Amino acid sequence: MFIVGRRKVILKGLGWLLIFLAGMLAGAYLADRPPLAVLVGRSKRLLPIYSVATQEKKVALSFDATWGAEYTPKILEILRQHNVKTTFFLTNIWLKKYPDVAKKIAAEGHEIGLHSATHPHFTSLTEEQMEQELRENHRLVEEITGYKPELFRPPFGDYNDTVIRVVQRLGYKAIQWDVDSLDWQEHLSAEDIYRRVLKGIKPGSIVLFHNNGKHTATVLGPLLEKLKVEGYQVVPVSELLLKGDYYVDHAGVQRPAR
Known part of the structure; x- marks a missing residue:
């Protein structure tokens, strides 16, 4: 033993x-x-760009247009007063109802991106249907405003690898957001939206608003003033994006290729 x-x-x-x-x-x-994060930094999935890796205090404000235009003139007025250019993602549903407002958006120097023809869930479409949505959306944007879009935001933020592959194949960049104002939610006050955006914003952020949110115009002026005080420059999405070779990491951050 x-x-x-x-x-x-x-x-x-x-x-x-x-x-x-x-x-x-x-x-x-x-x-x-190298650290594990470096080894697996690139996403295995195909992702849209949610934000940009930058040390510069630059951010992009974006507005999705699918319904209504009641508050859009006021939004444009505030942007003009602050000498700020932004990006509007337009659907054909909206363009057909408000062509004059779309023309005004373009005339005032704002960037225009695609947001689809009929605002469907893209993950439920075939590749052919996705292409049709994008081509019809591009055609109408250019026909009404003269603008040739290079960016696309999926309706509902809904995407998968196939969606991103089709978008890229047609020569567009897929754009998401990392700060959601939730300005479409009726129960949120202007103060709620203002605080929410300020809390989430950082260099390289892309902020999601809607052109007809009830409190969006109310929030916009004070927000632009606050961002200016904090040293931020507000630019269109395409101006925020990195030039040259890049990759999108697992969190949707656009980073320079190494």
Whole structure:
């Protein structure tokens, strides 16, 4: 019994020694390796751009247009007063109802992006249907405003690898957002929306608003003033995006290629 017990103790000791040595070897190996985040930084999924990696205090404000235009003239007036250019993502549903407002958006120097023809869930469409939505949307935007869009925002923020692949194949960049104002929610006050945006914003952020949110125009002026005080420059989405080679990481952040 003593001998058997002694063997067990020896074997157990050897086991712990092997584990210790393996840990030492692994530590030495990993010490010469880059951090894991660097090794797996690029997303295996195809993602839209949610924000941009930058040290500059630049942000982009964007407005989706699918319903109504009651508050849009006031939004445009405030943007004009602050000498700020932004990006409007327009659907054909909206364009057909408010062509004159769309013309005014373009005439005042704002960027126009695609937001689809009929505002469907793109993940429920075939590739052919996606292409049709994009082509029809582009045609009408250009026909009404003269603008040639280069950006696309999926309706409902709904996408998968196939959606992004089709968008890129047609030569557009898919754009999401990292700060959602939730300005379409009726129960949120102007103060709620203002605080929500300020809390989330950072260099490289893309902020989502809607052209006909009930409190959007009320929030916009104070927000632009606050951003200016904090040293931020507000630019259209395309001006915020990185030029040259880049990749989109697992969080949707556009980063320069290494």
